[in-house]
Amino acid sequence: MSYHVKAITREEHLAFVTARPSVSHMQVPSWGDVKPDWRAESLGWFDGGGGLVGVGLVLLRPLPKLKRYLAYLPEGPVIDWxxxxxxxxxxxxxAYLKRRGAFSVKMGPPVVTRRWSAEAVKAAIADPQAGRLRDVAATAHEPQALDIADRLRRLGWQQTEPGGEDGFAAGQPRYVFQVSFAGRTLEEIQRDFNQQWRRNIKKAEKAGVTVVQGGYEDLPVFYDLYAETAERDRFIPRPLAYFQRMWTVLRAEDENRMRLYLAQHEGGILAAATMLTVGEHVWYSYGASTSRKREVQPNNAIQWRMMCDAHELGAGVYDFRGITDTLDEGNHLLGLLRFKAGTGGQAVEYLGEWDYPLNKVLHKALDVYMSRR
Known part of the structure; x- marks a missing residue:
């Protein structure tokens, strides 16, 4: 007998998420408010006794001139995978989403498939024969993930292939970098940093770099650095209003859901970053820095302060979010992978995103449209 799925209140959704140690920040009710171009709905899975056993934040994006929707559950749903x-x-x-008018469903199972230690990542970067991280022998495998992938295919789900020259798939990142905090002291965590990281943290302290928490009024300062970073690193920046909305709606749900950090030196702001928290999972979300005064190492300073605060909040994992799996020296994102690997954590591959075409004609039309953007 299948579970029963129906819409639930934000309060029911949040209570379920709060009772769990780790749920994606994209599966909390307030995340729907971050995305005004989508219609957000909280879904609940109920067992035969009427108990709530699973939840999901679904974002519904309408097709122009049609009352048909793309349904998207980023890094979810929160069920027993x-x-x-x-x-x-x-x-x-x-069945529920089809009744709601969905023509296609996209989801991102929060299921880990493989892990690479920092040492394995560094060795792969140094190996001229290694083209992509996905082709390098992993340090650890999660055999259950392969079984889940096979079952999804048998059920008619189609895996979205990781694409793009930078190794990032459309949607949410399939490859991330994480540092485990569970059961470890800050001294033990820093002991795993490479020599460059530890040296840079001390260099920032000696130079007088201070890291403080900012507020809503500091978001324009963050944004100026973020726009500079976007131009330097060749990506399209989100508008300031996006971050202002993020701050307002996420912190209305939980004051620790989003934090802003600023690295100061001699009266100027050299770097800024946002941090998101859900339960025992903490994410470094957006980072920004100027090209000026890089020698005082503000980026290492800001990350270390965020990691210290995450540890104080009881984090079990500090998540650096997306990394490229491209190991080409000519790729401008490889430096970011090196920076994250210096923390001694591990690269993590998730199962990726999966599509289910409820209407194959409209689903195919969407694929063609997206490929031409």
């Missing part, structure tokens, strides 16, 4: 009868969870979700 290890269940042998996965169809009991997914089929009622598809």
């Amino acid at each position: 290890a269940a042998a009868d996965l169809e009991r969870w997914l089929e009622p979700m598809l």
Whole structure:
């Protein structure tokens, strides 16, 4: 017998998420408010006794001139992915979304497939024969993930292939970098940093770099650095209003959901970053810095302060978010991978995003449209 899926209140959704140690920040009710171009809805999975056993934040994007929607559950839903009868969870979700007018469903199972230690990542970067991290032998495998992927395919789900010259897939990153905090002191965490990281933290302290928490009024300062970073690193920046909305709606749900950090030196702001928290999972979300005074190492200083605060909040993992899996020396994102690997954490591959075409014609039309953007 399948579970029953229906809309639930934000309060029910938040209570379920709060009772769990780790849920993606994209699966909390307030994340829907960050995305005004989508219609957000909280879904609940109920067992035969009427108990709430799973939740999901679904974002519905309408097709122009049609009352049909792309349904997207970023890094979700929050269900028992290890269940042998996965169809009991997914089929009622598809049926519900089809009734809501969805022509296609996209989701990102929060399931880890492989891990690479920092040493393995560094060795791969140094190996001229290694083209992509995905082709390098992993330090650890999660065999259950392969079984989940096979079951999804049998159920008719289609895996979105990681694409793009930088190794990032459309949607959410498949490859991230994480540092485990569980059961470790700050001294033990820093002991795993490479020599360059530890030296840079001390250099920033000696130079007089101070890191403080900012407020809503500091978001324009963050944004100026972010726009400079976007131009330097060749990506399209989000507007300031996006970050202002993020701050307002996420902190209305939980004052620790989003924080802003600023690295100061001699009266100027050299770097800024946002941090997101859900339960025991903390994410470095957006970072920004100027090209000036890089020698005082503000980026290492700001990350270390954020990691210290995350540890104080009881974090089990500090998540640096997306990394490129491209190991080409000519790729401008490789430096960011080196920077994150210097913390001694591990590169993590997730199962990626999966599509289910409820209407194959409209789904194909969307694929063609997206490929031409």
